[in-house]
Amino acid sequence: MEAPLPVLSLLLVLLAVGWGDGAGAAWAMSPGGCEHVQSTADCRRKWLRSVPRNLQGDIEELLLDDNTIQVLGRASLLSYHQLKHLSLTKNRMELIEPGAFLGSQGLHALSLADNLLFTNYSITAAALSALPALRTLDLAGNQLTEGMVSVLLSNLSSLESLSVARNVIMRLDSSVFTNLTQLLELNLEKNYIFEIDQAFEGLQRLQRLNIAYNYMTCIVDFNLIQLRVLNVSYNIIEWFLALESDDLFELEVLDLSHNQLLFFPVLPRQSKLHSLLLKDNKMSFYQLLPNGTSLENVTVQFLLIDGNSTNITTVKLWDEVCYSNLSSLRLLDMSQNQFWYLPEGFLAKMPALTHLKLNQNCLETFHLSEWDPLALLTDLDLSQNLLTELWEDVGAGPALPNLQLFNLSTNMLRALPAGIFTHTKQITTVDLSYNRLDLCPQPAVLGRSAPCVDIRGLATLTRLSLAGCGLRDLGGHPFRGTALTHLDLSDNREALSGDLGWLRDLAATLQVLSLRNTNLSSTSADFSALQSLVGLDLSGNTLTALPTSLGALKLRSLDLRDNSLTALPADVAWRPLGRSLQELYLSRNPYNCCTLGWWKALQSMEHLLVPDKHEVTCNYDSQRLNAWVLPEPVLRDCRWRTADMALLYLVLTLPTCLTLLVAFTVVFLMLKPKLLKMVKRRCGVSSPY
Ligand SMILES: *[C@@H]1O[C@H](CO)[C@@H](O)[C@H](O)[C@H]1NC(C)=O
Ligand SMILES: *[C@@H]1O[C@H](CO)[C@@H](O)[C@H](O)[C@H]1NC(C)=O
Ligand SMILES: *[C@@H]1O[C@H](CO)[C@@H](O)[C@H](O)[C@H]1NC(C)=O
Ligand SMILES: *[C@@H]1O[C@H](CO)[C@@H](O)[C@H](O)[C@H]1NC(C)=O
Ligand SMILES: *[C@@H]1O[C@H](CO)[C@@H](O)[C@H](O)[C@H]1NC(C)=O
Ligand SMILES: *[C@@H]1O[C@H](CO)[C@@H](O)[C@H](O)[C@H]1NC(C)=O
Ligand SMILES: *[C@@H]1O[C@H](CO)[C@@H](O)[C@H](O)[C@H]1NC(C)=O
Ligand SMILES: *[C@@H]1O[C@H](CO)[C@@H](O)[C@H](O)[C@H]1NC(C)=O
Ligand SMILES: *[C@@H]1O[C@H](CO)[C@@H](O)[C@H](O)[C@H]1NC(C)=O
Ligand SMILES: *[C@@H]1O[C@H](CO)[C@@H](O)[C@H](O)[C@H]1NC(C)=O
Ligand SMILES: *[C@@H]1O[C@H](CO)[C@@H](O)[C@H](O)[C@H]1NC(C)=O
Numbered sequence: 001m002e003a004p005l006p007v008l009s010l011l012l013v014l015l016a017v018g019w020g021d022g023a024g025a026a027w028a029m030s031p032g033g034c035e036h037v038q039s040t041a042d043c044r045r046k047w048l049r050s051v052p053r054n055l056q057g058d059i060e061e062l063l064l065d066d067n068t069i070q071v072l073g074r075a076s077l078l079s080y081h082q083l084k085h086l087s088l089t090k091n092r093m094e095l096i097e098p099g100a101f102l103g104s105q106g107l108h109a110l111s112l113a114d115n116l117l118f119t120n121y122s123i124t125a126a127a128l129s130a131l132p133a134l135r136t137l138d139l140a141g142n143q144l145t146e147g148m149v150s151v152l153l154s155n156l157s158s159l160e161s162l163s164v165a166r167n168v169i170m171r172l173d174s175s176v177f178t179n180l181t182q183l184l185e186l187n188l189e190k191n192y193i194f195e196i197d198q199a200f201e202g203l204q205r206l207q208r209l210n211i212a213y214n215y216m217t218c219i220v221d222f223n224l225i226q227l228r229v230l231n232v233s234y235n236i237i238e239w240f241l242a243l244e245s246d247d248l249f250e251l252e253v254l255d256l257s258h259n260q261l262l263f264f265p266v267l268p269r270q271s272k273l274h275s276l277l278l279k280d281n282k283m284s285f286y287q288l289l290p291n292g293t294s295l296e297n298v299t300v301q302f303l304l305i306d307g308n309s310t311n312i313t314t315v316k317l318w319d320e321v322c323y324s325n326l327s328s329l330r331l332l333d334m335s336q337n338q339f340w341y342l343p344e345g346f347l348a349k350m351p352a353l354t355h356l357k358l359n360q361n362c363l364e365t366f367h368l369s370e371w372d373p374l375a376l377l378t379d380l381d382l383s384q385n386l387l388t389e390l391w392e393d394v395g396a397g398p399a400l401p402n403l404q405l406f407n408l409s410t411n412m413l414r415a416l417p418a419g420i421f422t423h424t425k426q427i428t429t430v431d432l433s434y435n436r437l438d439l440c441p442q443p444a445v446l447g448r449s450a451p452c453v454d455i456r457g458l459a460t461l462t463r464l465s466l467a468g469c470g471l472r473d474l475g476g477h478p479f480r481g482t483a484l485t486h487l488d489l490s491d492n493r494e495a496l497s498g499d500l501g502w503l504r505d506l507a508a509t510l511q512v513l514s515l516r517n518t519n520l521s522s523t524s525a526d527f528s529a530l531q532s533l534v535g536l537d538l539s540g541n542t543l544t545a546l547p548t549s550l551g552a553l554k555l556r557s558l559d560l561r562d563n564s565l566t567a568l569p570a571d572v573a574w575r576p577l578g579r580s581l582q583e584l585y586l587s588r589n590p591y592n593c594c595t596l597g598w599w600k601a602l603q604s605m606e607h608l609l610v611p612d613k614h615e616v617t618c619n620y621d622s623q624r625l626n627a628w629v630l631p632e633p634v635l636r637d638c639r640w641r642t643a644d645m646a647l648l649y650l651v652l653t654l655p656t657c658l659t660l661l662v663a664f665t666v667v668f669l670m671l672k673p674k675l676l677k678m679v680k681r682r683c684g685v686s687s688p689y
Contacts, residue, residue: 039082043067051076061085065111068092072127074099087111089138094119096127109136113163117142121152129155140165140187150176163187165210172199181205189213189231200224211235212255222268224249231255233277240265248272256281257333267324274328279357280336285343326350333357335381340364348372359383359407367391368400378402383409383431390417399423409465410434415451427460433467433488439478457481467491467514473498483509490516490537496525504529516540516559528552538563539585546572554580561612565589573601581605587612593620594638596627 034043034052039060043052048067053076055062060082069091077083083104093115101107110131117124117139128134137159139152144167153159157179169191176199177183185208186200193214200206208229216232218239224230228250232240237259242249249268256265257279264283267273287295304311329350339361347353351373358366363385368374377400387408403424408416413435421427432453440452455461461482468491475498479487484506489495496518503510507529517540527533528549536550539561546560546568554576566589572578584602591599596618602608610616616627620634630638 053079055080058082061087063087064091065089066091070094072096072100075102076100078103080104081106083107085109088115089113091115093117096124098123098126098130100127101130105131106133107131108133110134111136111138112142113138114141117152118144118148121148125152125154128152131156132158134158135182136161138163139167141167143168145169146171146176153177154179157181159183161185165189165191167191169193170195172196174198174201178202184208186210207250224251226250228272229253229255233257233259236260238262240267242266242268244269246270253277264322267322267326269323270325272328273324273326274352275331276326276329277331277333278337279333283334283337284339285341287343288341290340322346322349324349328352330376331355334361336360338362340386342366347374351375353377354402355379357381358385360385362386365389374400376402378426379405381405381407382411383407385411387411387413389413390420402426405429405431407431408435413437416453418454421455421458425460427458429463430455430461431465432469433465434491435469437466437469437471439466439471439474441476441478455479455482459483462486462509464488466495471495474502475499477502477505480505482506485509485532486512488514489518490514490540491518493517493519496520500525503527506530508532511535513537525549545569551575551577553577556580557583559585560589561585562588566592567595568598568602570597570601572598573605578602578605578608581608583609583611585612586610587615587617589616591616591618591627593618593625593627593630593634594641596630599627 033046034041034055036042036056036059039058040063041055041059041061042063043055044063045066048064048069050069050071050073051062051064057079059080062077062080062083062085065087066089069088070093072088072093072095074097077086077100081103084106086104086107086109089111090113093112094117096112096117110128121144128137134156135158137156139149140163144152144164146169149164149167149169153162153176159180160182162180162183162185165187166189169188170193172188172193172195174197177186180203183203183206186203186206187210189210190213193211193216196211196216200209204226206224206227209224209227210229210231212231213234214232216235216237218237218241219232220239220241221243222230222241223243223245225247229252231253233255234257237256238261240256240261242265246269249271251268251271251273253275254265254267254273255275255277257277259281261278261281261283264285265278267276289295301312326349330352332350332353332355335357336359339358340363342363347356347368348371353374354376356374356377356379359381360383363382364387366382366385366387368391380400380403388411390413399422401423404426406424406427406429409431410433413432414437416432438450438452440454440456455464456478457480459481462484463486464479464482464484465488467488471489471492472494474495479502487506487510496515503526509532510530511532512535513530513533514537516537520538520541520543525547526549527536527547530553533553534555535557536553536555537559539559541563543560543563543565545565550558551569551572552575558577558581569575578601586599599616602610603613614626614628617624618627618630619625620638625631625634
């Protein structure tokens with residue numbers, strides 16, 4: 001017990017020295033604490049209070065993140081002439097002394113994020129202005145106001161990339177970024193900006209601007225022609241109006257998602273826009289009222305009063321002709337808005353579209369005609385709308401020759417237009433879940449034929465969801481000719497009531513099958529044909545025993561939650577199923593606590609993961625116990641009840657047997673003389689007594 005004490009005190013001495021003054025001392029505290037990898041010195045999380053001085057002189061990159069450096073002192077980098085990249089994030093830095101970068105004229109990337117540079121920003125500004133080659137600067141999280149930013153940046157005209165995210169900037173005007181003529185990228189995320197007035201005029205090379213998570217209410221006369229990426233998501237923008245001009249804007253990505261837009265934005269007339277993100281706004285088109293009234297020719301007059309002169313302007317407010325050239329648009333996300341229709345010809349302006357997301361709106365119809373080009377569209381998401389029909393069933397609909405994913409989940413569709421998949425030679429995934437549909441050929445409904453969805457012969461289709469479609473009886477081979485690998489039939493209480501011959505049509509290809517909540521009760525459901533199956537969801541049914549055909553399958557994932565299982569077969573761990581399983585869900589079944597041998601065996605399988613193992617319960621004398629840790633008395637009692645049952649019977653029956661035996665013997669002995677006599681008489685042999 002003596003040895004640790006000197007070591008401890010030595011450590012304390014070193015610590016005291018380290019916390020005192022002087023860079024060398026701090027470094028001595030953990031000699032060799034920095035790791036050198038090629039030309040990088042990694043000194044992160046070392047409790048340093050200053051820059052170590054005894055690193056290799058030729059390092060180009062120095063990482064000092066997560067230390068406690070408060071002041072970057074004069075000439076503290078003097079010995080590192082080659083330094084190009086310095087990172088000091090998450091220190092407690094309040095001040096960079098002028099001259100701190102003496103000898104580091106080549107520094108071109110400096111990260112000062114998450115410090116306290118607001119404290120002595122004007123002195124720090126002077127220090128920064130001595131970095132003629134600085135190209136990348138990160139000042140995020142330093143509690144800086146726009147005034148401080150303006151001072152800090154005033155002499156950094158070589159900057160190409162700047163982040164002032166997570167500060168307290170509220171207003172930007174032309175004085176803040178004046179000298180940053182080389183700037184390509186500017187990050188203003190997570191400030192409190194509510195007004196921007198000509199702040200980016202001088203930034204002639206700016207390509208990427210991020211103003212996400214601020215308080216902008218509108219963007220009018222957007223005129224940053226050279227900008228390629230504008231991110232204004234998570235603001236409270238109601239209006240986006242680009243300058244009316246025929247100049248070609250370089251804009252490629254515009255992110256206006258999570259705002260309060262009421263109208264489709266007025267985009268630059270000519271641009272290179274390929275991604276337009278408008279998710280989660282309040283947009284709609286207003287020319288048509290839901291009762292059929294058209295506001296097409298309704299005009300509104302604006303009275304503009306400017307000083308003592310007034311002007312009247314007449315505007316067709318609901319005019320929804322989109323004047324922008326959207327011929328390069330590839331991704332359009334209008335999900336989570338209030339669109340209930342799209343104006344005629346709206347999508348025709350976007351011939352290059354590959355991804356169209358219209359989910360979570362209130363679309364009642366979605367009319368596409370054979371003239372709507374959309375020839376390149378691969379993903380179409382119309383889920384969570386109020387669709388009762390797609391385009392009219394007469395004549396040819398759009399060809400959609402490149403469509404791969406079609407999501408129609410959660411609508412009110414009864415059928416799909418006939419021939420909808422005639423030209424979709426690339427289609428792989430169709431989600432029809434939560435509509436009221438029937439598959440063709442549908443079960444004969446007395447006399448009349450109701451509409452149905454025909455996917456037979458759709459050879460490219462691999463993933464199909466029909467969850468919650470109210471399917472009845474899948475007789476007649478509705479999946480014949482498909483190569484389905486993933487099929488979801490969950491939440492169809494009557495789908496499995498009839499012939500299960502359709503399973504054999506998919507035997508060669510089906511890999512993942514969901515039969516959750518399908519009223520599957522019979523243990524006779526025969527899965528033995530599905531030799532390619534690797535994932536099976538049988539949760540939410542009324543299984544009382546594991547279907548025997550499963551034992552021979554080589555599943556990797558099986559879900560048995562919410563059934564009526566009292567036990568799994570004792571040998572399940574040694575069957576092909578047990579040996580192949582990697583993921584098994586078991587909870588919410590009334591297992592018997594005394595027949596958990598299978599559970600023990602499964603627990604010993606190393607490759608098997610039971611994610612809900614702590615929720616597996618079992619029943620014991622009308623109590624529900626956690627099967628993961630059964631109390632010892634229960635285990636003992638169970639041993640009595642099961643393995644030692646024979647002994648118990650023996651013990652119980654032994655007294656009775658003994659009594660009977662004794663009684664029998666007594667009777668026998670009492671009757672013995674008579675018996676002997678009887679025998680003698682019968683045999684006619686006399687014996688001498
Ligand atoms: C830095 O700012 C603090 C608080 O504003 C002040 O007390 C201190 O004197 C300043 N340091 C220098 C070197 O000016
Ligand atoms: C910027 O540079 C000019 C001239 O070199 C100098 O007068 C001025 O003080 C500098 N500004 C800052 C904030 O250091
Ligand atoms: C721009 O830089 C020049 C010197 O490079 C400097 O004199 C001037 O003050 C700077 N402008 C602003 C607004 O800081
Ligand atoms: C815009 O910024 C937000 C917040 O940082 C981010 O989640 C989103 O991906 C960005 N958008 C684009 C198109 O990069
Ligand atoms: C449709 O609704 C608008 C506004 O609610 C109403 O002014 C108009 O008269 C209605 N038109 C018809 C034909 O009902
Ligand atoms: C609007 O006006 C144009 C011409 O002025 C006319 O052709 C069109 O039918 C009108 N639309 C409606 C809905 O009244
Ligand atoms: C409008 O007001 C300006 C001053 O605000 C005045 O000089 C000018 O004469 C006025 N014009 C008219 C037409 O009243
Ligand atoms: C009024 O409108 C005319 C023509 O549209 C325009 O030339 C003039 O500048 C406008 N005046 C004001 C005060 O907006
Ligand atoms: C739209 O822009 C493309 C080039 O991006 C050009 O080829 C096409 O002619 C333009 N269309 C119109 C109507 O201006
Ligand atoms: C279809 O959309 C629904 C809801 O929007 C979503 O849950 C589901 O994962 C989507 N299906 C596919 C195949 O992407
Ligand atoms: C579930 O199946 C049982 C027979 O297996 C049947 O009696 C019952 O009606 C079915 N329930 C539903 C909702 O179809």
